[in-house]
Each structure stands twice: as structure tokens, then as C-alpha cells.
Amino acid sequence: MLAVNFLILAAVLFSIGVFGVIARRNAVMVLMSVELVLNSVMLNLVAFSQITDSIDGQLFALFVIAIAAAEVGVGLAMVLMVYRNRRSIALDELSEMKG
Amino acid sequence: MGVNTIPSGWFLENAWLIALIPAIGFAAIIAFGKKLPMKGSEIGLASITASLVISVGAAVQWIQRTNFVDETTEGYVEPVIKTWTWWQSGGVEFGLGQHIDGLAVLLLLLVAFISLLVQIFSLEYLRGDRRYTHFFAALTLFSSGMLVMVLAENMVQIILGWELMGLCSFLLIGHWWEDGANSRAALKAFFTVRVGDVGLLVGTAIVFFGAHQWAVDNLDSHGFSVQAISAWALSGDASSSALLWGSVALFIAAIGKSGQFPLHTWLPDAMAGPTPVSSLLHSSTMVVAGVFLVARLYPLFWEGLSIGPGAINLIAIIGVITLIVAALLAFVQNDIKKVLAYSTVSQLGYMMLGLGTGAWLPAVFHIFTHAFFKCALFLCAGSVSHSGSHHSFDMKKDMGGLARKMPITAGTWIISTLALAGIFPLSGFFSKDEIIANVGYNGYNLFMWLAFLGAFMTAAYMARATYLTFFGTPRGAAAGEHHDEHHGDDAHGDDAHGDDAHGDDAHADAHAEHHGSHGPHESGPLILVPIVVLTFLASIAGFTNAVPFGENFEILKRYVEPRAEVVAIEDTRLTIAGGPGQSVGSLAPQAKYDDACGFAAPPEGTVCLFPAVSHAPFKWSKGFLALGIVGAGLVSSWLFSVALYTRRDRRLVGLTERFAPARWGYQFLWNKYYLDHLYEKVIVRAVAYPIAASAYWFNQKVLDRIVDTAGTSTRQAGEFVYRNIDQTLVDGAVNASGFVASETGHALQPVQSGKVNQYGALLFGAAAVAAIVLVIINV
Numbered sequence: 001m002l003a004v005n006f007l008i009l010a011a012v013l014f015s016i017g018v019f020g021v022i023a024r025r026n027a028v029m030v031l032m033s034v035e036l037v038l039n040s041v042m043l044n045l046v047a048f049s050q051i052t053d054s055i056d057g058q059l060f061a062l063f064v065i066a067i068a069a070a071e072v073g074v075g076l077a078m079v080l081m082v083y084r085n086r087r088s089i090a091l092d093e094l095s096e097m098k099g
Numbered sequence: 100m101g102v103n104t105i106p107s108g109w110f111l112e113n114a115w116l117i118a119l120i121p122a123i124g125f126a127a128i129i130a131f132g133k134k135l136p137m138k139g140s141e142i143g144l145a146s147i148t149a150s151l152v153i154s155v156g157a158a159v160q161w162i163q164r165t166n167f168v169d170e171t172t173e174g175y176v177e178p179v180i181k182t183w184t185w186w187q188s189g190g191v192e193f194g195l196g197q198h199i200d201g202l203a204v205l206l207l208l209l210v211a212f213i214s215l216l217v218q219i220f221s222l223e224y225l226r227g228d229r230r231y232t233h234f235f236a237a238l239t240l241f242s243s244g245m246l247v248m249v250l251a252e253n254m255v256q257i258i259l260g261w262e263l264m265g266l267c268s269f270l271l272i273g274h275w276w277e278d279g280a281n282s283r284a285a286l287k288a289f290f291t292v293r294v295g296d297v298g299l300l301v302g303t304a305i306v307f308f309g310a311h312q313w314a315v316d317n318l319d320s321h322g323f324s325v326q327a328i329s330a331w332a333l334s335g336d337a338s339s340s341a342l343l344w345g346s347v348a349l350f351i352a353a354i355g356k357s358g359q360f361p362l363h364t365w366l367p368d369a370m371a372g373p374t375p376v377s378s379l380l381h382s383s384t385m386v387v388a389g390v391f392l393v394a395r396l397y398p399l400f401w402e403g404l405s406i407g408p409g410a411i412n413l414i415a416i417i418g419v420i421t422l423i424v425a426a427l428l429a430f431v432q433n434d435i436k437k438v439l440a441y442s443t444v445s446q447l448g449y450m451m452l453g454l455g456t457g458a459w460l461p462a463v464f465h466i467f468t469h470a471f472f473k474c475a476l477f478l479c480a481g482s483v484s485h486s487g488s489h490h491s492f493d494m495k496k497d498m499g500g501l502a503r504k505m506p507i508t509a510g511t512w513i514i515s516t517l518a519l520a521g522i523f524p525l526s527g528f529f530s531k532d533e534i535i536a537n538v539g540y541n542g543y544n545l546f547m548w549l550a551f552l553g554a555f556m557t558a559a560y561m562a563r564a565t566y567l568t569f570f571g572t573p574r575g576a577a578a579g580e581h582h583d584e585h586h587g588d589d590a591h592g593d594d595a596h597g598d599d600a601h602g603d604d605a606h607a608d609a610h611a612e613h614h615g616s617h618g619p620h621e622s623g624p625l626i627l628v629p630i631v632v633l634t635f636l637a638s639i640a641g642f643t644n645a646v647p648f649g650e651n652f653e654i655l656k657r658y659v660e661p662r663a664e665v666v667a668i669e670d671t672r673l674t675i676a677g678g679p680g681q682s683v684g685s686l687a688p689q690a691k692y693d694d695a696c697g698f699a700a701p702p703e704g705t706v707c708l709f710p711a712v713s714h715a716p717f718k719w720s721k722g723f724l725a726l727g728i729v730g731a732g733l734v735s736s737w738l739f740s741v742a743l744y745t746r747r748d749r750r751l752v753g754l755t756e757r758f759a760p761a762r763w764g765y766q767f768l769w770n771k772y773y774l775d776h777l778y779e780k781v782i783v784r785a786v787a788y789p790i791a792a793s794a795y796w797f798n799q800k801v802l803d804r805i806v807d808t809a810g811t812s813t814r815q816a817g818e819f820v821y822r823n824i825d826q827t828l829v830d831g832a833v834n835a836s837g838f839v840a841s842e843t844g845h846a847l848q849p850v851q852s853g854k855v856n857q858y859g860a861l862l863f864g865a866a867a868v869a870a871i872v873l874v875i876i877n878v
Contacts, residue, residue, distance in 0.1 A: 021859040030855065095853030 006047035013040035027082065027089040031075045038068045107164065110156030111179045115197045117150045117157070117207055118246035118260075121214075125240040132232040137222075143235040144218050147242055151211040154204070161204045165658050175664040175708065176200070180326065182252050191311075191321055195259075196252035198325055201659035202394060202463060206249040209470050210384050214242040216629035217379040220478055223625035224375055224485055234274060238379065241267035245384050249391065253323040254303045257392065261299060261356070264385050265292055271380060272372035284371035291365035291778075295355015295389075302348030306399065309341030317668060318706070325395060326708060332398040333707035335700025339403075346403030349392060350414055357389030358444045359451060360421040364774050366444055367428075370436040370492075374484065377436055378477030382443045383470035390450045394463055397454070398697070401710045406457050407697050409542045414455030419546050422448030424772065426556035430563065431768040433495045435480045438564045442519065443473055445553060449534050452546060458537030459712045460660045464644045465534055467655070468526035472518040472637035478630045479512040483568060485626065487619040489576035494567040497575035499744075501568060504577075504619040507627050509569045511634040516565055518637040520558040520729050523722075526641035532725045533646055533715070540715030551728055558732030566740040577619050646717040656714065663696040663711035668704055 013036055020033025042061045049057025083089050124146025132139020168176045182196030197203075218238060225234055244267060248260025273285030303323070310331040311322030317334070320327035331337050353359065358366035369381045380386070393400055393414065404412040425444035432438045446469050453462030483498065484490050487505050491497035502509035518525035521532060531554060539547035572578075621627070645652035697710025770776065850861070 018859075018863045021863070022856050024856070027855075030859070091855045094855065098851060098853030 003047050003051045006043060006050070010040040010043040010047065013037075013043065025090050025092055027079045027091050028076075030091060031072060031079070034075070035068060035072065038064060038071075107179060108156075108160035110153055111160045111164070111199055112181070114153065114157045114179070114199045114203075114207070115181065115195075115250060117153045117211065118243055118250050120149045120153075121146045121239045121243035121246065125236055125243060128232060128236040128239060132236060138235075139232040140218065140222055140235045143239040144215070144222075146239060147211060147215045147218060150242070150246065151208075151215055154207040154211045157199060158204045158208050161199070161201065162658055165201070169657075175662045175666050178203075178326070180252055185255070191323075193255045193323065194253055195256055197250045198252040199250070200661060201655075202391075202661070203249055205463065205467060205655070205659050206391060207246060209467060210242060210245050210249060213379060213383050213470055213474055213633075214238070214245075216632060217375045217474070217478075220378075220481070220626055220629045221373075221375040223623055224481055225373060230274065234271070234373070237267050237270045237274075238375070241271070241380060241385070245388070248388060251325065251395075253321075253325060254306070254328070255323055257325075257395075258299060258303065261296070261352075261388060261392075264380070264388060265289065265296065265356075268292070268369070268380050268385060271376040272369045274373055274376065275371075278371075281371040284365075284368040288365040288369045291362055292355045295352045295362055298348040298351030298355070299392075302345050302350075302352060305341055305345040305348055309338055309345060313337070328396060329398040329708045330706035332396075332402045333696055333701065333710060337402065342399065342403035344403075346396075346400045347413060349396065350400070350404075350417075353389030353392050353451070354417060355389070356392075357386050357447045357451070358421075359389070359417050359447065360424050361774060363421060363425060363444045364771065364778065367432075367437045367440040367771075370434065370440050374436065374477060374481030377440070378474045378481065382439065382477050383474040386443060386447060387450070387466045387470070390447060390454065390462065390466055393451070393454045394459060394466075397459055398708070398710055400454070401457075401697055404455070406455065407710060409457070411543070412455055414451055415543060415546060416455070418448045418451030418453075418455050419549050420448070421445065422452060422553040423549060423556075426553050426560065428768055428771060429556075429560040431765060434492045435483065435494050435498070435564060435568055436477070436492050438494075438560060439473065439476050439480060442476075442557065442560065443469075445557065446473065446519075449531060449550065449553065452538060452550060453534040456538045456543045456546065457541045457712050458534055458715075460644070460656055460714065461530060461533035461537050463659060464655055465530040467643070468518070468530040468637065468640045471633050471640050472515040472525075472527060475511060475515040475630055475633035475637055476519065478626070478633065479508050479515065482508045482622040482626050482630060486622040487577060491576055493575075494564065495574070498568045498573075498577045499571045500573035501577055501619055502570060505569075505621045507621060508630065511630045512569065513565060514634050515637050516561045518634075518641075520561055520733060521554060521725060522729060523726060524641060524645075525638050527637075528722075528726070529641035529645050529647075532722060533644070535725065536646075536715040536717065536721055537713070539721070541713060551725065554725060555728045555732040558729040559736035562733045562736035563740050566737060567744060571741075571745045573619075646714075647719070647722065660712070661709035663707065663709050665696065665701045665705040665707055668706055 017033045017036030017038075017040060020036060021030055024030050024033060042064050045057040045061045045064070047057075049055065049061075079089055082094065086093070121143075124142050127146075128139040128142045132142060135141060165176050168174060178198055178200035180196065180198050182194035184192045185195045186193050218235065221234065221238065225231055228234060241264060244260045244263025246260075247263065248257050251257040251260060269285050269289040272288050273282045276282040276285070306328055307322035309322070310328050313331045313334065313336055314320040314322050314324065314327035318324075318327050318330060322328070322331075332342060355362045366381060366386065370377050372381070400414065401407055404410070404414060406412060406414070422445045425441045425448060429438050429441035429445065432441065446465070450462045450465050450469075453459070453465065480492065483501060483505065484492050487501045487508070488497040514525070518527045521527040535547055535550045535554070538550055642648075642652055644655040695711035696707030697712075701707045767773070850857075
């Protein structure tokens, strides 16, 4: 079952990504983990596209790639600004949003 | 059927513009008159001039139309009727439109012309007045209102114009309202006329309910249309009680508006307004609105009050009482404008007497001539006060001997006076004598002799006023005295003339003298030109219907008086139901039938639109009698005035103190027959005070009790609600929800750590929970 392997790979990638988002202090590493999560989802889309023999999923994956690029662009810009203001990109020091 | 054989023409078809243009002018003056170089007066002058031009065009085309009819059919000259729907209610259309016939054309011309001259006069007379712009706005609106009424195609339009005039009369009498007397006079005029206006509404309603069904059945018209009402009244199908009460109610309106006894008391008080107002509204145009109403709906009054058979009727009685009573009052007035005001009332009495006795044409003719000479006399009085008597109108205190200082004013005054008195060949001779001759010819002999008595008195009081103003020894301001106490209480004198707004070069010299010495002098050209024009017309206007000179001079009879011909209904229906803004068709000539309109019902399928009024042939014997009476009045009054006021004859001076009957008579007249006392002290008190007292009692004991009880119980209910519902229930719910929200917030506060990683963990945790739920549900 080829498709199941794709899905398992996607689940593993997703878990690594989630772990990275939760456990990493470095903002750049968190961003990269978010990318991993996105990529796992894309892998799912392509896999289901293969299973259902439809082009829709692959098309959707192209959109996700574009959005991921934009998201990383915005994220890196924010990280850059945070670094300029604080000379640090450690996320646990950024707690101004504490309620 | 020979449609469009009767020539019409642009001016006749568009005569409604005559009333519309001044209305637009009024709006323009109000909107931006103050910013213009002449403070808005130029708009007033321009709009009235435009109206006058169209009126002249309409008159010319009306004459062509009548000539055409005379050459071809010698029948009824069809009026040019148009109507536009204004609003609808209950299936009845209320229209605005025009009903152009000879009467309308005559009055359009008259009103537009006199309005123009009076506005020219006002340019100088009110120069520098603080409400100059508003004065011209109100004058222009007045002209529009009067023209709307003259044009009126239906009763609703008549009411519209009528009320507009009433409003402008109020505004203009109270023009200098800072002086309490002026605003009181304005209120008195408004309310007194209002009493009569009730009659207009009631009468319109009665006539509508009487005529509507007939008009719908026979003419495809409605019960407001002037033409339908005329046809209904003469059809013989009309209910006599509707005719009687409708005409009485409408005549009450005419009593109020035209200053007839016993509602004439407002007119002399209305002299508180500026002199141009008195001359335009309260002598020549507005006060003839009542006469016009009767003349316009003449068939209704003809049938309703049995004028045709020669009955002694309400209109004739009121007319003759008015003419005598007002003429007597004119003898005891010291204010020159009040003499003229009572004279106006008296002349209006002549007009009503004429209408009441079947002399339709002479009455309308008298409207025409009276407008010229009375307007001229008022403007002369204005000229005297403006330049001769230092803004005073008191003949005994501030006038006398002005003829030498103001020759033009004096000359025009004297000519106009002779025209009013009725000296051959001035206009009053023809119009007044025609009324008197027709009154006698129609069998009202007593009224004829009373009218002769009125002519005598007219000549006498005018001779007295002329003597006091222009002859004898100068007194007060006329003698050049400058008395401050007078200056003080005549506040508007300062307003109108106190500042240096006299920019006109033509008057610079005159006004330098005016301000220097305050002595009497002749007025400037802007004042004199209208007076001279009017006086000229007052001299020659009589020849428009000079019966003594035969048919060729009876112009008004030919062009103004509607023909008493029967008209086929089919043609009339076309005319009346011409649709929005259309006027259609001509009237086919009908075979003459034996009984004249107004005396017998017209044959089946035809209508009458005007009764066959009679015309007295002129008799030189009566003419000479009238001249003799007038001459005697002039001479005796003149001699009496010379003896009393200049020679101070011992037998005459103080006669009213020494001789009891004379004193009583004088007192009676001086107090104006105690009518004002009757109205203000008796009627108003008797009606108003008990009503006021009972209303007060009712207010205090009943209404207040109810209100108090309602208030108390409401308060108690309110307190109950406050304690139990508001405080406990509503507030409880609100507080509880707030409390819960607050506590929840506090409980959840730690979640908001500010740490991105925790947020991410929450996000993915929630997503995982949602995924598990999804899986469970789907499996």
C-alpha cells in the first residue's frame, strides 16, 4: 500500500514539526518547524490526490507552497525586527503578550 | 366641430406664468436678495414687470379672441381654462390652473400694474429700511398670491391665493413690529379677516357638496371648478338651500376680506403698515378680493340670494350700510391715511351694493377705476409724510398749507380727489354713477338715494381732508417745526430715513435739505412718477366704459362681462375635461332661446355660465343730479372747513362741546360706533373669558387631577418595578453574567503566558483533540 507509506511519512514529519514548534527556543528553528508541518500537509494532499486519481490535491499543493513562501517571508521579517530591537531571538524572552 | 377656430395665443395659454413668476421672485429674494446691489428689490421689480408684460399680452389676445367671436358667432366667449393636478384625495382632484376670461384679464392687468408702480414708489420711500429686502419679498409674494386668486380655476386655488394675501397683509402691516401698535394692528387685521375666512372654507364645502354630483354627471367636472359651480347654480337643478347657505358663507368671507360692515374695523387699523402697503393691499388690490370673489362666482350669488328677481338681499344691505357708515366715520379722522381707509371701505360698499343689485359690470368697473385714484391718493399721503410733514400722518397737527411747498403732490391729490368724488370727466364719475344708475334701474330706489347720500359724503370728507392737508395755515411739521417728542415715538421714521443711505444723485439736493431743515419740500422723482402715472390713469380710466358716450366707449362691457348665452354641454365638457395642461376646443354657437340665463333654467343639454344682467341706459338728468350733489358736498364741506379750521368761526369752534346732540354724534363716530368695544370688550370677553375660566377650572380640577393621579400611580409602579424587577432581576442577571465572565477570565489568565511555544502547544493540542473527536464521530 503505497499511499499508506506516504501518509505515515507525513505523520512523522508533522510530529517532528510539532515537536520543533513546542520545544525550540530559537525563532528561526520554530519557523523551520512550521515549514515541516506545512510540508507534511502538502505530502498528504499529494498522496490523497494519487489515491483518488484526481489532480485537485496537487493543484492545492502548489498553492500551499506559494503561501508557505509568503509565510516564511513574513516570519523572517518579524524575526529580523525582533533581533534588531532585542539583540536576541530567543522566544522564551518574548512574553509581552502575557495576559 | 370647429376646433381651434377661436384664436388663443401664447399669452392666453400661458397666463399662469403671471402668478408663477412673482412666486419664484419671492423665493429668489428670500434666498439671496440681501447680497444683491439693490437688496433684492430688483428681483421684485423684474418679476412684476415680467408679469405685467404677459398680462398685457394676454389682454391683447383676449381682445382679439372676443373680436373674432363677435365677427363670427356673436356667442359666448370661451374662457381659456387649464388645470394641472395638485393632489388627489378620495377620487377628487385638486387642481391648480387658470381660468382666463375678461374679468381675470382685467384684474391681472390691474394688479400687475399697480404692484409695479408701488414697488417703484417703495424704492425711495423705504430706502435704508432695516427690513428692506423682506419688504420687497412680502410685496412680491403678495402680488403672486393675488394673481393666483385672480387666475383661479377652482375654489381650492382661490383659497390658496386668499390665504397668501392674508399672510402678506399680516407681514406687511406689522412690517415695523418693534412698535407694539403696529404688531397689534397686524394681529387685529389677521384675526378679523380670519373670522370671515371661516366662511370661505364653509362656503366652499357647502358648494362642493351641492355641486359635485351634478358637475360629475353633467360636465365630467368636479364641485370645485369655478365654471362647474357657475353652470350648476344656473342650471335650475341646484338645491336652493345649498345655493343660499353657500352664497351666504362665501359672502361672509368677502365681508372679512373686503372690509364690509361689521368686520370693517381691521382696515383702518391696517394703516399702521408702511404707506406703499396701504396703497397696494389695503386700498386697490387685496381688499377688492372679496368683491372679486362675489363677481367671480356671480351665478351662485345671483341664484342663492335672488338678485335676479330684484330681492332685497344680504349683499345689497351690507353694501349700503358699509358705504354710509364708513363715509360718516371718515369725517372725524385726523389721520390722513385713516380718512382714505374709511373712504376705501365706503367705496367697497359701493362695489358690493352694485353686485348685490345686479350691477355686475359697474361694480367691476369701479374696482378698476377705484384702484387708480385710491392708490394715487395713498401714495400722495405717503409723499406728504415722506417730504412734507416729517413722517406724521396727522392732518391737524402736522399739515396744512402744503400746496405751495409740494405743488405736484397737491395737484395729483386734488385730481384724484375729484376722480374719487365723481367729477366729470374723471373716472369716478363714470363708475360710481353707473353703479347708482343701475341700482335705481333695477328697482332699488331707497338704496339709490342712500348711494347718492354716500356720494355727497364722499365729496365732503375728501374736501375736508384736502383742505386740512394742502390749504389753510401750515401747522407743526408742515410749518417747519421740528418736534422731538414726535420724532421719538415715530420710531420707524428713523429706521426708514435716519441713516445716510440716500445714495441717489437725483435726490441728493432734496435730501440735503431734508436733513438740514426738516422743512416741507417736494418729493423725488421715484415717488412722484408713480403718483403722476396713477393720477393720469385715474383721469382717463372712466372712458373705458363711458356709458354716456354710447356703445363705442363701452369697452369693458364688450370684453370683460361674460356673455349670458347658453352653451352646449358637449362643448363645455371638452373645455373642462381637457386633461392636464390642455385647453381644448371652441364652443359651437347655440340657437338663441327665449328666456335669458339666470331667469329660467337652460334647455336640456345646455348650460348657462353667466346670468343676463341688465344695463341701465344713461340719463343726463341723473348725471347732472349726481354732479350737483357732489358739487354741493365739495363746496359745503370746503366752506365749513375754511370757517372751522382757519377763520375759527365762533359758532362752529367747540360746537361738539357745547351742543349735546352734536357731542353725542361726534363721540359715537369718534369711537367708531363702539364696534371695537363690542368686539374686544363684549364679544371677546363674553366668549373668551367664560371659556377661559371654565377651561381653567377644567384644567385644574379635572385634567390636573387625572394627570396627578396618573403621575402618582406611574411613580409608584415605577418604584415597584425598580425595587423588584430592575434591581433584583435585571441587575442580578447582568451582574451575574459579568461576574462569571470576570472569574472565567481570571481562571484562564495563566493560559495567556505570552510564550509562543505554549501557544503552539495549545494550538496543536486543540487540533489533536478536534481530530480525535472527528475520528470518534466518524467511526
